[in-house]
Amino acid sequence: MDKISRIKDHFEDEAKEFDEIILKLIPYYAQMIEALVLSIPFGEKEKFRVIDLGCGTGTISCSIKKKYPNAEITCLDIAENMISISQAKLKEFENINYIINDFYNFNFDKHYDIVISSLALHHLMSDEDKKLFYKKIYNSLTDRGVFYNADVVLASSEYIQKIYMNKWKEYMLKNVSNEEVENKWLPRYYEEDTPTKLINHIKWMEEIGYKNIDVIWKYYNFTVYGGYK
């Protein structure tokens, strides 16, 4: 089975438990999402168009709708079961569209004021894929558009990478057993995830032409960064 199909299957299987699992595995997930949503530079009553890439169970879109009721949101994910849970979570809100597709085949259908993503773009399999996708995102943004991403990254040295992994394990061990961390979650991370250095993300964004690039939040290997068109 190819890597994308494996990733899709994993999220199809995990969809129902996802909201519980993510809090156990990702340090300060709620704080990270708060930083992501706080980065949106628009007024609360304003109308703007958002795409949530790898929306999962719709948590980020839900936070956006609660704060910005007039936002029109497109939720995109490769996993149908994740989209179904998003639809249930977001059923009280209007102006939400759903697309089942993967980042490689998706061509932006319209221009967006906000391109947002959380814990998903590290599934793009190479540095080249990530840079090309950042360019595609840039081209899809309106003139006032912004792109913000919350994600896992690599350190810039082996020494710091060890610290990142130790701090991540320390967090997971508060919630799950050592056996589960070592035999389930870390092997899955090494098999399915392809993070890269934060400094690469920043460099590519600069090269593409993004402005006001910034790192808004960081806890070791988890971070929120982005910029303006």
Ligand SMILES: C[S@@+](CC[C@H](N)C(=O)[O-])C[C@H]1O[C@@H](n2cnc3c(N)ncnc32)[C@H](O)[C@@H]1O
């Ligand atoms: C770790 S979850 C994060 C979900 C949500 N954004 C959150 O932070 O709670 C990653 C999501 O990205 C989706 N995903 C992974 N690879 C993808 C791809 N190539 N195209 C589209 N979605 C993808 C998965 O199906 C999954 O729902």
